[in-house]
Amino acid sequence: MSVRDLDEYPWDAVAPYAARAQAHPAGIVDLSIGSPVDATPQVVADALKAATDAHAYPQTVGTPALREAIVDWYARRRGVPGLSVAEVLPTVGSKELVALLPLLLGLGPGDVVVHPRAAYPTYEVGAKLVGATPVAADDPAQWPDGTRLVWLNSPGNPDGRVLGVDELRAAVSRARELGAVVASDECYAELGWEGPWAVERVPSILDPRVVGDDRSAVLSVYSLSKQSNLAGYRAALLAGDAALVARLLTARKHLGLMLPAPVQAAMAVALRDDAHVAAQRERYRTRRDVLRPALEAAGLRIDHSEGGLYLWATEGRDAWESMDRLAGLGILAGPGVFYGTHFPQHVRFSLTATDERIAEAARRLTDAG
Numbered sequence: 001m002s003v004r005d006l007d008e009y010p011w012d013a014v015a016p017y018a019a020r021a022q023a024h025p026a027g028i029v030d031l032s033i034g035s036p037v038d039a040t041p042q043v044v045a046d047a048l049k050a051a052t053d054a055h056a057y058p059q060t061v062g063t064p065a066l067r068e069a070i071v072d073w074y075a076r077r078r079g080v081p082g083l084s085v086a087e088v089l090p091t092v093g094s095k096e097l098v099a100l101l102p103l104l105l106g107l108g109p110g111d112v113v114v115h116p117r118a119a120y121p122t123y124e125v126g127a128k129l130v131g132a133t134p135v136a137a138d139d140p141a142q143w144p145d146g147t148r149l150v151w152l153n154s155p156g157n158p159d160g161r162v163l164g165v166d167e168l169r170a171a172v173s174r175a176r177e178l179g180a181v182v183a184s185d186e187c188y189a190e191l192g193w194e195g196p197w198a199v200e201r202v203p204s205i206l207d208p209r210v211v212g213d214d215r216s217a218v219l220s221v222y223s224l225s226k227q228s229n230l231a232g233y234r235a236a237l238l239a240g241d242a243a244l245v246a247r248l249l250t251a252r253k254h255l256g257l258m259l260p261a262p263v264q265a266a267m268a269v270a271l272r273d274d275a276h277v278a279a280q281r282e283r284y285r286t287r288r289d290v291l292r293p294a295l296e297a298a299g300l301r302i303d304h305s306e307g308g309l310y311l312w313a314t315e316g317r318d319a320w321e322s323m324d325r326l327a328g329l330g331i332l333a334g335p336g337v338f339y340g341t342h343f344p345q346h347v348r349f350s351l352t353a354t355d356e357r358i359a360e361a362a363r364r365l366t367d368a369g
Contacts, residue, residue: 018327026330040233041270044270066267074206080207087245094222099126103130105148109130114137118159119151148179148180148181151183153184154202157188159346160310161304162192169211176216184220184221186205188202188307190281216243219241222236224270227281228270229280230270291351300314301313301316309351317345318344319344335347335348
């Protein structure tokens, strides 16, 4: 398989529903894409401006300041002490890493890439790109022989499912039995909402309670797009097995996958400033508290959604019928079928809309209920 063989971009199928929603007299409320709408924190923007004299090529491995900030951040915010700078690496956003990791690990035909049943589509795209076989399975007992890469996602996109320490430990154990790398996409980790995650930290795959002091064949992936409103900066990172990090660094040097120097400077500042993260979390909490009861009043059931940036909902009928009903209210969501064939009746609602638009969606949903 090659890039030419990839499927059409699925969001094109949403265009008719977007057009219908846009025709609503009070305008569209677009809850389909998780693209941040709030301002980039001033402390981060100032750091970017101060670093605009970027005449030299940036370092693929990251500046010492950035790598130290990543190490400190994992200890402070993710409960992962003891990392060294040799175990961390910045990436050009997390999507390119998700798509390219099978390639960078040397996977190909005959290899299996496991991903969640409700999954960000790029996990499957990355497997197909190298001719590997994608398998959607949440239960480690169902991961087949030949598995060489396992993707976890906690909190999940689209379903907001959070994996606890025991579940993460079981996943690592099974992946090691299979001789597979396990990569955990944790980009929504600051957004825990319900159950224990309302007060406890969402655990990382690198948490000592999960891996002890053995990080071999384990990677944690994180993005600042959501916690810091840096989607346009393409600021992300990975951490874990030092040997794997070194291997990925060599490949990324050859491919020119380097983060621009001003972005590296801004990223280091963002990772050291917790205040803006707490403020953004409260914005999303407020929006969630407005939207969730309105969806339920309109007859939708919320599944999982214990963490993350989305509400995963169903009214017990085909997702495209729900999309049509919502479009009639001027609301655009994301159809569950984009996230796997197992969820033909679910739709995904993003919290990345302004307070005013979330309130307007809630009003329309409540009136329709």
